[in-house]
Amino acid sequence: MLASFVISLKLDRDLTLxxxxxxxxxxxxxxxxxxxxxxxxAHLHREVDKPFSLSGVLTEHPxxxxxxxxGADGRVEFRLGLLTDDIIEPTLAAFGALAMSATPVRxxxxxxxxxxxxxxxxxxxxxxATTYPxxxxxxxxxxxxxxxxxxxxxxxxxxxxxxxxxxxRVFGSLFEAWQxxxxxxxxxxxxxxxxLIRVSAYELRTELIHFARYKVIGFKGRxxxxxxxxxxAPTRQALNALADFAFFAGVGYxxxxxxxxxxxxxxxxxxxxxxxxx
Amino acid sequence: MLASFVISLKLDRDLTLxxxxxxxxxxxxxxxxxxxxxxxxAHLHREVDKPFSLSGVLTEHPxxxxxxxxGADGRVEFRLGLLTDDIIEPTLAAFGALAMSATPVRxxxxxxxxxxxxxxxxxxxxxxATTYPxxxxxxxxxxxxxxxxxxxxxxxxxxxxxxxxxxxRVFGSLFEAWQxxxxxxxxxxxxxxxxLIRVSAYELRTELIHFARYKVIGFKGRxxxxxxxxxxAPTRQALNALADFAFFAGVGYxxxxxxxxxxxxxxxxxxxxxxxxx
Numbered sequence: 001m002l003a004s005f006v007i008s009l010k011l012d013r014d015l016t017l018x019x020x021x022x023x024x025x026x027x028x029x030x031x032x033x034x035x036x037x038x039x040x041x042a043h044l045h046r047e048v049d050k051p052f053s054l055s056g057v058l059t060e061h062p063x064x065x066x067x068x069x070x071g072a073d074g075r076v077e078f079r080l081g082l083l084t085d086d087i088i089e090p091t092l093a094a095f096g097a098l099a100m101s102a103t104p105v106r107x108x109x110x111x112x113x114x115x116x117x118x119x120x121x122x123x124x125x126x127x128x129a130t131t132y133p134x135x136x137x138x139x140x141x142x143x144x145x146x147x148x149x150x151x152x153x154x155x156x157x158x159x160x161x162x163x164x165x166x167x168x169r170v171f172g173s174l175f176e177a178w179q180x181x182x183x184x185x186x187x188x189x190x191x192x193x194x195x196l197i198r199v200s201a202y203e204l205r206t207e208l209i210h211f212a213r214y215k216v217i218g219f220k221g222r223x224x225x226x227x228x229x230x231x232x233a234p235t236r237q238a239l240n241a242l243a244d245f246a247f248f249a250g251v252g253y254x255x256x257x258x259x260x261x262x263x264x265x266x267x268x269x270x271x272x273x274x275x276x277x278x
Numbered sequence: 279m280l281a282s283f284v285i286s287l288k289l290d291r292d293l294t295l296x297x298x299x300x301x302x303x304x305x306x307x308x309x310x311x312x313x314x315x316x317x318x319x320a321h322l323h324r325e326v327d328k329p330f331s332l333s334g335v336l337t338e339h340p341x342x343x344x345x346x347x348x349g350a351d352g353r354v355e356f357r358l359g360l361l362t363d364d365i366i367e368p369t370l371a372a373f374g375a376l377a378m379s380a381t382p383v384r385x386x387x388x389x390x391x392x393x394x395x396x397x398x399x400x401x402x403x404x405x406x407a408t409t410y411p412x413x414x415x416x417x418x419x420x421x422x423x424x425x426x427x428x429x430x431x432x433x434x435x436x437x438x439x440x441x442x443x444x445x446x447r448v449f450g451s452l453f454e455a456w457q458x459x460x461x462x463x464x465x466x467x468x469x470x471x472x473x474l475i476r477v478s479a480y481e482l483r484t485e486l487i488h489f490a491r492y493k494v495i496g497f498k499g500r501x502x503x504x505x506x507x508x509x510x511a512p513t514r515q516a517l518n519a520l521a522d523f524a525f526f527a528g529v530g531y532x533x534x535x536x537x538x539x540x541x542x543x544x545x546x547x548x549x550x551x552x553x554x555x556x
Contacts (some may be wrong), residue, residue: 049420052293064393160476161476162476162477162478163441163477164442164444165442165475165480166442197438198439198440199437199442200441200484200485200495201441201484201495202441202483203482203483203484204480204481204482204483205480205481205482206478206479206480206481217478217479219480261338
């Protein structure tokens with residue numbers, strides 16, 4: 001399964017965090033998992049390819065000098081994209097237990113209470129659940145996909161950051177995560193098409209994102225990718241399934257630290273269509 | 279020599295032109311040259327690599343449905359970037375003669391009078407003159423260059439348009455024009471560095487540009503290119519000379535039809551420094 005949960009926190013006092021606040025959220029996530037199942041948390045921490053993506057702080061807070069200033073009375077929301085059943089179950093259980101017990105958890109230099117974990121589709125626009133086969137079956141046969149990069153996105157290429165949304169890197173990053181985590185891999189021949197995908201429209205700007213001890217450049221905005229002509233419908237669907245997968249997996253570098261958060265416009269329409277009350 | 283002239287026209291009646299109006303300006307330019315030296319115009323028309331770049335209509339006119347609506351009383355300005363002495367001389371003479379004689383020239387479905395040709399640096403921000411050796415000698419030794427793409431820019435790659443500002447294409451396009459038109463070519467080894475240049479920041483959006491019988495997508499906005507570390511100062515200067523050359527040559531596809539018009543920020547500062555009254 002694939003899931004996207006939105007977690008809300010309440011702080012015990014004022015806090016400032018660099019950039020997107022994602023290092024503190026990353027720390028909190030591991031601490032919460034550790035409290036529930038130390039063995040699983042340790043195992044996850046050692047994994048090179050981690051089956052989750054993590055947003056920065058999604059709620060609005062004042063920004064000064066590259067830092068978020070969060071008031072003790074403010075709510076903090078963030079999103080987890082979860083790519084395997086193995087991580088969905090303990091995550092839900094761990095945050096659920098904390099929300100009920102009101103046990104505080106370390107958050108940066110403060111501590112926080114977990115107010116809630118939204119996991120039922122329909123309760124929040126960013127909460128969704130699907131399966132890998134459903135992503136493929138329900139993918140559009142359109143010959144293009146538009147991705148909205150909502151947090152700074154970049155790619156590590158050798159020892160430099162690549163901040164162009166090159167199709168081969170964007171789809172390559174998604175393909176790699178899919179092949180690692182999906183119960184059924186995609187046809188490896190699909191990857192040969194990525195260099196043939198065209199960028200047909202975009203509106204993008206780079207942005208510097210502050211981490212505690214360094215800064216990274218990424219791009220934000222919207223890109224339309226157009227597939228090579230004469231692809232059959234199943235191949236177009238497989239490419240669109242990768243585009244839809246971006247919502248859960250993120251794209252590129254440091255997707256477990258708030259970077260590379262993506263919305264897919266086609267998936268938004270489709271995944272929202274059946275949502276209760278919307 | 280390298281020169282950038284700004285030409286102003288006055289129309290005899292209202293006129294609508296697709297997109298940037300560059301096809302009509304291209305036609306006018308060749309008609310003016312033909313009136314002065316038919317042999318030279320015919321020769322130039324046959325050349326595959328043309329030693330000029332041509333802006334679209336620079337003056338502001340209402341736009342509707344992808345067309346410019348130019349009133350008979352409105353002035354039209356456009357810019358010519360000229361890359362060799364061979365074309366500078368007849369261009370100056372031909373437009374100069376027309377400006378004095380008040381002979382009308384065909385402009386789209388209307389006709390126009392040449393009101394003036396600004397060729398003396400200092401008379402207009404887009405009027406400049408330099409030489410290839412001076413471009414190199416005066417180029418900055420900075421390890422980066424920022425190019426402002428002021429009209430839609432793209433690259434023809436096989437049978438598709440590439441609308442990403444990939445360093446190898448941007449610098450490759452400039453290098454090719456330089457090697458074709460400069461009295462002294464640059465070291466061919468320079469071209470091996472282009473793939474190592476990084477895009478370090480940008481703010482760009484694609485835009486569809488209408489021509490009479492087709493449309494082309496290009497990107498507009500600002501890109502900073504950062505050179506590989508450990509380049510010596512002369513190599514950095516050679517790369518910056520190419521960046522400065524973009525003002526005259528344009529970049530990429532259809533630079534004789536209004537596309538790929540570029541300002542280089544470093545060159546702007548330097549080339550403006552000695553300008554009278556500014």
